[in-house]
Each structure stands twice: as C-alpha cells, then as structure tokens.
Amino acid sequence: MGARAVTERARALNAPARAASDRARALRREAAGPLGRRHPALIALAVATLVFLVAPLAVVIPISFSAAKYLTFPPPGWSLQWYERYFGSREWMSATGRSFEVAVLTTLAATAVGTAAALALRRPFRGRSLIRLIVLAPLVVPVIIMAIAIYGLYAQLKMVGTLHGLVLAHTVLALPFVVVIVSATLQGLDETLELAAQNLGANRWQTFRLVTLPLIRPGVVSAALLAFITSFDEVVVAIFVSGTGAATLPKQMWDGIRTEIDPTVAAVSTLLIGVTTLALGLLAVVRRRASEGS
Amino acid sequence: MTRSRWTTGWLLLPALAWLGILFVYPIGRLFYASVFTPAFSLSSYGKLLGTSVYAKVFANTFEISATVTLLALVLGYPLAFVLATAGPRTSRLMLGAIIVPLWTSVLVRTYAWMVLLGRRGLVNEGLQSLGLLDAPLPLLYNRLGVTIGMVHVLLPFMVLPIYSVMKGIDVDLLKAAQNLGANRRQAFLRVYLPLSLSGLATGCLLVFVTALGFFVTPALLGGRGDMMIAMLIDSQISQLLDWGLGAALAVVLFAITAGILLAVQRFTSAERMWARVP
Numbered sequence: 001m002g003a004r005a006v007t008e009r010a011r012a013l014n015a016p017a018r019a020a021s022d023r024a025r026a027l028r029r030e031a032a033g034p035l036g037r038r039h040p041a042l043i044a045l046a047v048a049t050l051v052f053l054v055a056p057l058a059v060v061i062p063i064s065f066s067a068a069k070y071l072t073f074p075p076p077g078w079s080l081q082w083y084e085r086y087f088g089s090r091e092w093m094s095a096t097g098r099s100f101e102v103a104v105l106t107t108l109a110a111t112a113v114g115t116a117a118a119l120a121l122r123r124p125f126r127g128r129s130l131i132r133l134i135v136l137a138p139l140v141v142p143v144i145i146m147a148i149a150i151y152g153l154y155a156q157l158k159m160v161g162t163l164h165g166l167v168l169a170h171t172v173l174a175l176p177f178v179v180v181i182v183s184a185t186l187q188g189l190d191e192t193l194e195l196a197a198q199n200l201g202a203n204r205w206q207t208f209r210l211v212t213l214p215l216i217r218p219g220v221v222s223a224a225l226l227a228f229i230t231s232f233d234e235v236v237v238a239i240f241v242s243g244t245g246a247a248t249l250p251k252q253m254w255d256g257i258r259t260e261i262d263p264t265v266a267a268v269s270t271l272l273i274g275v276t277t278l279a280l281g282l283l284a285v286v287r288r289r290a291s292e293g294s
Numbered sequence: 295m296t297r298s299r300w301t302t303g304w305l306l307l308p309a310l311a312w313l314g315i316l317f318v319y320p321i322g323r324l325f326y327a328s329v330f331t332p333a334f335s336l337s338s339y340g341k342l343l344g345t346s347v348y349a350k351v352f353a354n355t356f357e358i359s360a361t362v363t364l365l366a367l368v369l370g371y372p373l374a375f376v377l378a379t380a381g382p383r384t385s386r387l388m389l390g391a392i393i394v395p396l397w398t399s400v401l402v403r404t405y406a407w408m409v410l411l412g413r414r415g416l417v418n419e420g421l422q423s424l425g426l427l428d429a430p431l432p433l434l435y436n437r438l439g440v441t442i443g444m445v446h447v448l449l450p451f452m453v454l455p456i457y458s459v460m461k462g463i464d465v466d467l468l469k470a471a472q473n474l475g476a477n478r479r480q481a482f483l484r485v486y487l488p489l490s491l492s493g494l495a496t497g498c499l500l501v502f503v504t505a506l507g508f509f510v511t512p513a514l515l516g517g518r519g520d521m522m523i524a525m526l527i528d529s530q531i532s533q534l535l536d537w538g539l540g541a542a543l544a545v546v547l548f549a550i551t552a553g554i555l556l557a558v559q560r561f562t563s564a565e566r567m568w569a570r571v572p
Contacts, residue, residue: 257408
C-alpha cells in the first residue's frame, strides 16, 4: 500500500508538467499543420462534402412550413398547415406519444442493464471476449435480420403491437451503445479511488453508489441520451414489431411516405431532427462539463 | 480476485439473458426455419440458388455496396484529412456537421433526399430555372437515387474511423520526411497515407458491411431493378409469407456479414468507432 501511495503521489506531482508538454505539442501541431498549408481544392472538396451531409436536413425544415399542397422547393409561400395537420391528427399524436413512451422505457432498461454489463466486463476473465462479442454484435448484425427474427418470435408469443415488445426489442439495439460508452468511461477511471473507499470500510454497493457512479456519471448520461435517440429514431424493427394499431412516429412516417408523399411527414421530420439535435446538444454539454471538472 | 469475480459476475446476467432471449434465440430460430419447413430440407437454399431473380438481387446488393463504399472513400478521406488538421474550433464545428446527420433517423435522411431529388425537387427545379434542363432528370426511384442516399447515410462511418487514426499520426514524422528531402507529395504518399491506411480499411469495411444489409434507403429511393437483399427478405416475409425463403436469405446475409467481419478481424473496430462518435 505504501509503495502504491508513493507512485500515486509522484504521478500527481508530475501531472502539470505532462499537461504542459501536451499543450505545447498541440500548439506546435496547429501552427504548422502536418503538410504545410492545405490546398484550396482540398478545402473546397471538404466543404462541399459537409454541405452534402447537412443540406438535406436543412432543406426539410423550410419544406415543413410550405404553403404548397405538394412537395416543392423553394416553397411558394409560408404556412403552418402541415403542423396543424400533424397536431390535429389522432394517429400522429398517438404515434408521438408511443415513441416517447418506448424511448423512455428503452433508455431506462438499456442504461441500467448496459452499465451493469460494462462494470462486469471491466476486468479480464475467461470467456470475456466471447461475451463482449455477443453484447456488441447488435451493432453490426443487419437490423433487418433482427427485425424479422424478433417478429417471428413475437408472432408466436402474440407480442406484436405491444408496448413491452417494442421496448424489449429496442433495448437490444441500444444496449451495445451503452456498453461501449460506459466501458470507455470506466477505462479512464482511477481504480485506486475505489480501493481506497473499500479500505475505508465501504461495501461494494456503497463503493459503486458513492465513488464509481459519480465518477462515471457523464458516460452514463451520454449513454442514456444515445439509447434514447436509438429508440426514438428506429424504423426497421418498428415496421415489423409495432403492428397496425400501435405505430411509433418513424413507423407512421414510413407508412405515410410509402402510400402518398404527404408533407405532414416534413413537419414530423423537422420534429425528429429537433429531438436528435437537442439530445446531442445535451450530450456535448455533459461531455464538456465532465472534461472541465476533471 | 476470486471474490471480486464472484461478486461482479452477476452483473452480466441481465444483459446476457436479454440478448439470449431477444437476440441469439430469435436468430437461432431463423436458422432453424431456413432448414425445417417443417421437415428437414434444403429446398429454401435450393430455390435461392436456382432462381436467377435472386442472383440479380445479390449482384445488385454487392454492386451498390461497392459503389457506395468507393464514393464514400473518395469524399470521406479528404474530409477526414481536413478535419484532422483543422484547429480545435473548426474541427468541433465540422464534427457536429458529421455527427448530427449520423444520429438523425435514417428515415428522415432518406425522406430529405426524396424531397431534393424528386421531379419537382430542389435539384430539378433549380437546374430548370437556370435554364440548364428542359425536362426534369430522373434522379429518384433508380440506381442513382439509391447511391446518393446511401453515400449520404454511410459517409460518417467512413470519415470517423479515418479521422480517429489521422488524429494519432505524429506530425513530426512528416517534418522528418521533409527534412530528409521528401517533397510534400512524397511525404504524404510515403508517410502519411500508409499511416492512415488502418483507418481507411476500417472505414471501407464498416461502410461496405453496413451497406449490404440496408433496407430503408433502397426501399424508398430505388426502382424495380434496384432491389437489395434486405428488401427481398422483407417481401418474402411480409408479402409472400414465405418464412423458409426469408429465413434462408437472412441466414445468408448474416453469414456474409459475420464472415467478412470475422475474417478481417476488425470486429472491435466497429466498437472503437462508436466509442468515439459522441
């Protein structure tokens, strides 16, 4: 214990020096740029690519305020008709409520289950890599496969169109994000703090509650926000599993787009873009606070 | 150590039970359904191999995925480079412009392209009002529409892995190369590019593998001739109610995806990308 305390102390004393040299390196990098000045054509291509990424989202927003009866750009005039249609529609309203319900429950489930799994996967044990593989597999298995697989199961169990069915399925999709992000946060955690708490008499739960959780809270909050977006924006599983009477917002949009291109969809899209941007904005704030605090 | 293993092991149980029941078991059932219909037979796979329409769908899927990967690389590598070499403020802004679309619903992004590329969409109206076009171009419900939409949706999967590798390249190596007489072009081609190859490989792999299983974008932007595997699976299951064939197709898609990822041993790279995304 004595030796560890000494090395810890030394590391702590060394920290400002290390930070200074990091900062110097960053400054040097910025001043020169690795290949001298970048070619204007390169910058132009990068800017064009960024416009390509952002423009479609930026175009949907004005379309949703269009006074036209069909999709056209630029809008011939402005009106709130599509928002009126959206807020006046029982179907759209129930889909909106359903989406929020599913996303909130999914967030709670995925964050709790995923954080627990990340804690357990922290230390090496036999079979860990296999378990990691299973936990992270939903990131790379095509969603259509998960959608029809779960649909097949639910059809047999009469769970198609149920709230809990959708929450259970969305949690599978959100779980890997939570595990990845909380694991990354745990890697940066100083384990000696937990050991110290235990030496001072805290049991495992107290250690988690009073030491570990406060330290990893930014990671857990980020994970929860991403779990929320994952569920709120999810289409493919919802198409199969939400049935006819219990559509989520994206499922309702899917039906709306397939049958007729109704500009109400543009209003709903604007809403979805807003919710996503808001969640990501919150996430950025959480991250910045965390890095300033440490 | 033994004690801590016992006390933390149970934390895995909820996740394993969850994924066991709602991920591993349902996919296992698909494997089963693809060969027991209801007695053991390989007829679904036989039908799959013996029908030229299905071969066309597989060819479409690989062609579209390869094209999309190539285009995403051409656009994504320079963008990643500019991003990695920009100052902190610019790079934060650029990252935002990449990450907000990434997390926006695929359906919203696809719908946006329907608005842009339609007969009365922004692109056609714009070109016509400039007098460059007499009649609207067919940009939607064909291969071009699918390609544009998919490049848009998958581009962040290319940029982010390349960017994260580029961020770690020590710029002093380039200065060293230039001190030793290399010009900028040589320094890039012989030092920077090889160092960034691992990110490039990861990006290409992620984009290609994800493209193989794409459903929403090709279903909405493609025409009759652009059907991809996921759309075929959907039509077998929800319209033709042929679970045998649908399951066999899903198994093949699963095998291709898993095969590529395991063969290249880049499974963990997907994880690393997502860890950095937010």
